[in-house]
Amino acid sequence: MSISTPSPAQVAKRKIRPVVLGVVALFRAFQAQASDATDLSQLSLEELLEVKVESVTAASKRSQLTTDAPASITVVDREQIQHLGYQTLADVLRGVRGFYVSYDRNYSYLGTRGFSRPGDYNSRVLFLVNGQRINDGLTEGALIGNEFVLDVDLIERVEIVRGPGSAMYGSSAFFGVINVITREPGSFRAGEASFEGGSPGYYKGRISLGHRWDNEVEFLLSGTLMNRDGWDSLYYPEFDSPPGSNGRAIGLDHEEAQNALGRVAWKGLSLEFGYVNRFKQLPTAPYESIFGDPRNETTDMQAYGRIRLEHQLENEIELVANLAINQNDYDGRYAYSDAGPAFPGVPVLEYDNSRARWIGEELLVRREFWERVTLTGGFEGRQNVQQDQFTFSKDPQFNTLSDTRSSSLWGAYAQSDWKVIEPVTLSLGGRYDQYSLGPESWNPRFAGIWQALPGTTLKAIYGTAFRAPNAYETYYTDGNNTQKTNPDLKPESIQTYELALEQQLGKHFRLSLSAYRFQAEDLINQIVDPSDNLLVYRNVDQARGQGVEAELDARFGNGWRARLGYAGQSAEDRQASVSLSNSPRHIVQGQLIVPLWTDRLTAGIEGRYLSHRHAGNDIPSDPQFVANLTLFSYQWVSGLELSASVYNLFDRQYSDPTGSELTQRLLQQDGRTFRIKLSYAF
Amino acid sequence: MGVLVLWACAGLTWTATGQTPTKPRSAPEPAVKAAAILKILPFVQWPTNTFAASNSTFVxxxxxxxxxxxxxxxxxxEQKIGEHPIQVRRQMPDSWQDVQLIYVGRDYRRGLAGVPEAVRRSPILLVGEQPGFARSGGTINLLLTAESSQIEICREAASRVGIRFSSHLASLRAIQWIDETKVQ
Structure with a gap:
């Protein structure tokens, strides 16, 4: 018997064959799907009216078709959240084309268009809940992990509006606006209870009550408790030397959160509140605190409330009045072996607290003229009545920071959507903002939207945006121990050009393509001042970026859904002509929802690829590929939903770049975890 | 590993092919509106002699x-309304004789006023998509937004031109019937 070695051609053929067969199988499945002609025609009229119309409200502060909006839009709906097993808003955004999230075992940091700066608590994207700003009054950022103000189970859809939005929203709408829409009270039978458990030591319980009466009064009340024991042991090689604990943080990954949401509404009048309190232990020893000390922890609380009145006058003028209050409390504790120059050699537990509260009011007026022009105008004011930061120790007793201040801002905006000729709409808008802490800012947005053919929309968009320096960047210091103030910060600014194509392909497919270019000035970045080795925020960077984004959406009548997204981007420091840190060149995301047994059992598969990122000092992370699998079933018993998810299905090791507050430049992320969830509607 | 994933996707997709249709939760607005129109039409009772023949075109x-x-x-x-094949036109015709339905888009500059008075006295369904349409002479108004969807029908506007709706349609909660007293 002779053993022959296969030729390279034969090896290549053997490798390619299963791929070709897989592609053929997929193609045949597509063909079979494309031949069905079911879709909406199978629904009764009443069922048809339960189908949500795909529209967006965040782009122009009014409901409009995504194809009519002056921006590139993605909408993630509740069906995708359920079927893909998303646990947090960060999970939702990880699946959106061009977006990526880094996690440092405390907070989740959003990146988009190749831009995610260290020390930025998501202040370059504006976050809304039902149209209400929830970015805090101190960092101007928003938290999107388990510390997000809403339980993800209460989300009806998430609108992602790319590009500058300061022309409507003012500061922070730098790279985009994300509007989270909650479920309608009328979508509940009477109530819903859910329980989920998983790894590592994770459980969550929720109870929600909601109802809508015939007289149009509706209410929703929901509460959630979440606990995550975390990993027993996390290894950090940077601390694998005495006097550390051999690089192992033992039992320091605990997290717990409580959420509440309430809403009462009658016709155009609504009252809403949201609340979250999240506690997290810190295994990473940030800000040079003692590694392995169980006292390193943070607690973040956010509460908001708002009253909103929408009224349509007889002359077709639409009025919206909004009054809101938002509170963010942060309590951090960090253990140090040395209290600093005043108490050299004395160990200390440092308290790092902040209290931020703002009150905001907005009046919006809208009217349609000559059935061709929709004019929207408004005034917005915000009083940061509390922007307080404290750093102190109780034993020994000392204060290193006690900064109490307040500030205010106001802005006026207008937008005109003008249908010039039948298939062409021009959207012209702008906003003027005046801050008590800084200079004024004026930001326009121009968009031309051409419905070239039925199913084909072309958009050309130009806009600018700004981000005012926040009180944290400007005034935070821990007594010049590790970080110092910089009252001379200026606002950041960005201008963006974008071309977008949205193309319906037959009944089942939709293609979105966009190409953009941005140029950002005076970017605020946390750096180490070489003169004293202290962290400080400075207007040091100018960045430019360009990229293309593509997304193919497929939806079939039998519940089969798929989305494939790609973003190719290049973001670099203009002065040094080097790539920005934490900026992947390529992102590929894919989601597939497949009915396995009618619509009662589905499989949701998600894959995500990020090319390597560097952590600011040329240390690159490996490219990451993460896949998740969720089986979702409902209505086996009336009102019962059951899902089982495996995250990081192939247990791939990957790392995220971190900010300069951590010694670790790359932080390893979770391996394979699972979750089982049971939900019952009563 | 990539091949395994591909195979898993292909297998699951294959498995799903041909399953019982599910109910889509969201869809583009024009698709929902078109589907709603076609769902309503079977419940419309036309005056005699509306159609020249039992298989003449529904315009x-x-x-x-x-x-x-x-x-x-x-x-x-792909579909017919009863025995009538469907023809869709995008411009006002010279003759209204064979027209059964006019859809007035929200961007139609002249609105309902742009529809000739003679047409409004003919057995033609006037379908619109903006607030107040069914209260100002229109027959059916499709009000679909991301937040809520409803269909308004003004029975009086229909009956003035001899059009009636079957009782089955009247029993649907999805329809909001506009009373004559509310017509301005």
Whole structure:
């Protein structure tokens, strides 16, 4: 018997064959799907009216078709959240084309268009809940992990509006606006209870009550408790030397959160509140605190409330009045072996607290003229009545920071959507903002939207945006121990050009393509001042970026859904002509929802690829590929939903770049975890 | 590993092929509107002599709503209303004799006022998509937004031109019937 070695051609053929067969199988499945002609025609009229119309409200502060909006839009709906097993808003955004999230075992940091700066608590994207700003009054950022103000189970859809939005929203709408829409009270039978458990030591319980009466009064009340024991042991090689604990943080990954949401509404009048309190232990020893000390922890609380009145006058003028209050409390504790120059050699537990509260009011007026022009105008004011930061120790007793201040801002905006000729709409808008802490800012947005053919929309968009320096960047210091103030910060600014194509392909497919270019000035970045080795925020960077984004959406009548997204981007420091840190060149995301047994059992598969990122000092992370699998079933018993998810299905090791507050430049992320969830509607 | 993933996807997709249709939770607005129109039409009772023959063409005019027109045209190639094949046009015809439905898009500059008075006295369904349409002489108004969807029907506007709706339609909660007293 002779053993022959296969030729390279034969090896290549053997490798390619299963791929070709897989592609053929997929193609045949597509063909079979494309031949069905079911879709909406199978629904009764009443069922048809339960189908949500795909529209967006965040782009122009009014409901409009995504194809009519002056921006590139993605909408993630509740069906995708359920079927893909998303646990947090960060999970939702990880699946959106061009977006990526880094996690440092405390907070989740959003990146988009190749831009995610260290020390930025998501202040370059504006976050809304039902149209209400929830970015805090101190960092101007928003938290999107388990510390997000809403339980993800209460989300009806998430609108992602790319590009500058300061022309409507003012500061922070730098790279985009994300509007989270909650479920309608009328979508509940009477109530819903859910329980989920998983790894590592994770459980969550929720109870929600909601109802809508015939007289149009509706209410929703929901509460959630979440606990995550975390990993027993996390290894950090940077601390694998005495006097550390051999690089192992033992039992320091605990997290717990409580959420509440309430809403009462009658016709155009609504009252809403949201609340979250999240506690997290810190295994990473940030800000040079003692590694392995169980006292390193943070607690973040956010509460908001708002009253909103929408009224349509007889002359077709639409009025919206909004009054809101938002509170963010942060309590951090960090253990140090040395209290600093005043108490050299004395160990200390440092308290790092902040209290931020703002009150905001907005009046919006809208009217349609000559059935061709929709004019929207408004005034917005915000009083940061509390922007307080404290750093102190109780034993020994000392204060290193006690900064109490307040500030205010106001802005006026207008937008005109003008249908010039039948298939062409021009959207012209702008906003003027005046801050008590800084200079004024004026930001326009121009968009031309051409419905070239039925199913084909072309958009050309130009806009600018700004981000005012926040009180944290400007005034935070821990007594010049590790970080110092910089009252001379200026606002950041960005201008963006974008071309977008949205193309319906037959009944089942939709293609979105966009190409953009941005140029950002005076970017605020946390750096180490070489003169004293202290962290400080400075207007040091100018960045430019360009990229293309593509997304193919497929939806079939039998519940089969798929989305494939790609973003190719290049973001670099203009002065040094080097790539920005934490900026992947390529992102590929894919989601597939497949009915396995009618619509009662589905499989949701998600894959995500990020090319390597560097952590600011040329240390690159490996490219990451993460896949998740969720089986979702409902209505086996009336009102019962059951899902089982495996995250990081192939247990791939990957790392995220971190900010300069951590010694670790790359932080390893979770391996394979699972979750089982049971939900019952009563 | 990539091959395994591909195979898993292909297998699951294959498995799903041909399963019982599910109910889509969201869809483009024009598709929902087109589907709603086609769901309502079987419940419309036309005056005698509306159609020249039992298989004559059902003509729809869609004014300034190209996306809705496109959706209706797709369906028209596959469906009939009773025995009547469907024809969708996008411009006002010279003769209204054979027209059964006019869809007035929200972008139609002249609105309902742009529809000739003679047409409004003919057995033609006037379908619109903006607030107040069914209260100002229109027959059916499709009010679909991301937040809520409803269909308004003004029975009086229909009956003035001899059009009636079957009792089954009247029993649906999805329909809001506009009373004559509310017509301004």
């Amino acid at each position: 729809m005019i869609v004014l300034d709503a190209p996306e809705v027109a496109a959706q209706l045209q797709k369906v028209a190639a």
